[in-house]
Amino acid sequence: MKKKFQNYLFIVFGWLFVILGIIGIILPILPTTPFLIAALAFFSKSSPKFHQMLLNNAWFGRVLKQWEDKKILSRQIKYKVSFLIIITFSISTVIFYNKIQLWLISIAIVLLFFIWRIKEEPLMTKNSTKTSSNETS
Numbered sequence: 001m002k003k004k005f006q007n008y009l010f011i012v013f014g015w016l017f018v019i020l021g022i023i024g025i026i027l028p029i030l031p032t033t034p035f036l037i038a039a040l041a042f043f044s045k046s047s048p049k050f051h052q053m054l055l056n057n058a059w060f061g062r063v064l065k066q067w068e069d070k071k072i073l074s075r076q077i078k079y080k081v082s083f084l085i086i087i088t089f090s091i092s093t094v095i096f097y098n099k100i101q102l103w104l105i106s107i108a109i110v111l112l113f114f115i116w117r118i119k120e121e122p123l124m125t126k127n128s129t130k131t132s133s134n135e136t137s
Contacts, residue, residue, distance in 0.1 A: 010046035014039045018054075031111060033063070033081065040064050072119045085111050 017039035018107050026032035036054065043051035055068070063077055073081075089108035093101045 007046045010042045011050065014046065014050060017042065033060075036064060037067055038062055040068060043112035044068075066121070070119075070121070070122050073115075074121050078115055078118070078120070081115050082112055085115070 017035045020030060021032045021035035021039065024032035038049065040054050043054060055065050059062070063073065066074065068070060085108055089104050093104050096104065122125055
């Protein structure tokens, strides 16, 4: 009974974080990716079906798979996320002129700092490809 309740609770939390992630796509103040990563974690403990649904999503499934497997993000994703943070927070600071501008700028800086601290997938160069192919021969 306790396990079943925990399972339902994790599913509810998973969907809550999915909803917050979707809201984060629309509202620049909420980040999307951390909420979806949290949803992925809850679904991994409670619902293989919903877990797989997130991993197979056309928009963010690849990023979530990369995160789940290796705890890394590609540099391309970091550039996209940084661009979106800068654009959306810039728009927000114009809209909320003199109200919460300092907070928005601070949040944007913190988000950018943490995004760029995440490990990146190693870049494949021609030399590393030749070296690895020579080692296998």
